[in-house]
């Protein structure tokens with residue numbers, strides 16, 4: 001039995017709630033997003049930005065006030081959840097505690113009328129896929145959190161869904177298990193090539209698992225792209241600060257040319273490639289300077305003088321708090337061997353990795 005691989009088109013869906021404390025809330029506002037067949041796309045954003053609301057509308061658990069949702073050619077906006085062919089993995093697993101692992105996984109096949117012999121072989125197959133071979137008769141109340149999440153994953157994929165949906169599936173697990181499970185989810189998704197929409201507020205998790213990330217804020221998608229797109233070319237301050245650490249430095253455009261321009265910043269001039277089309281020479285801008293794009297050399301070894309306020313040696317890397325005039329800077333250097341740490345109070349010379357710089361319009365104030 002094969003499953004067609006289809007894409008998902010989210011076409012301007014909105015959802016309003018009347019909230020007791022906040023009044024009328026646009027939980028989702030004209031959300032537009034395409035997920036290509038077999039693609040893994042993540043909705044990333046802070047608490048309350050509308051990730052769960054959007055995902056639940058794709059699942060069919062909520063109905064949008066406006067907009068349409070398409071699975072392949074089919075408009076599923078009015079189709080009930082159990083007819084959409086989705087697998088949903090919840091944060092709290094939502095297993096039946098009084099049923100065994102096999103019964104939990106078999107449940108969705110039973111209600112679909114799949115014959116008993118086929119159920120048994122499909123349950124065994126997916127339990128193997130999620131690393132729980134032999135767990136059939138264990139009760140779900142006797143499993144660790146990580147094992148319960150594997151059962152929830154097995155239950156979602158056993159029905160051979162057209163679309164797999166995850167809502168913060170790893171947030172109840174400890175840090176080490178989160179990293180292990182996200183790798184397993186990603187490998188399984190690749191192997192089965194199931195079109196996937198995943199929700200998390202954890203930017204590192206989003207970067208680790210996704211083909212593409214849609215950053216949400218206040219009910220809307222503000223930017224979508226690969227992890228590298230978002231990190232190196234954020235469209236606004238929200239994305240720049242939400243995806244990774246950043247220094248946003250006041251600067252001014254001093255020249256524009258094809259494929260970039262020059263920016264006066266920190267008492268020097270740097271070349272920047274990622275310059276938005278809306279800025280003109282003379283405009284105030286903010287330079288997007290990532291911590292690892294700051295090179296640190298002994299005094300005199302670069303164009304910008306600064307001092308080390310404090311540092312932390314973390315083994316693989318060294319984190320620095322620096323000051324350049326009255327501008328604070330956060331920098332990270334990877335540990336290239338003994339003897340490279342700049343002590344607190346040292347005067348140093350900074351260089352900026354020009355390929356890694358970007359510019360945001362405006363002064364931000």
Ligand SMILES: Nc1ncnc2c1ncn2[C@@H]1O[C@H](COP(=O)(O)OP(=O)(O)OP(=O)(O)O)[C@@H](O)[C@H]1O
Nearest residue numbers: 017018019025027046047048049050051052053201
């Ligand atoms: N059933 C509801 N009734 C009223 N307001 C709701 C309801 N569900 C969600 N909201 C509101 O809609 C907004 C978006 O909620 P949603 O659960 O989609 O956010 P989220 O991004 O999933 O957040 P989190 O990361 O905390 O899970 C919030 O302001 C929330 O208070």
Ligand SMILES: [Mg+2]
Nearest residue numbers: 051052053167
């Ligand atoms: Mg949520």
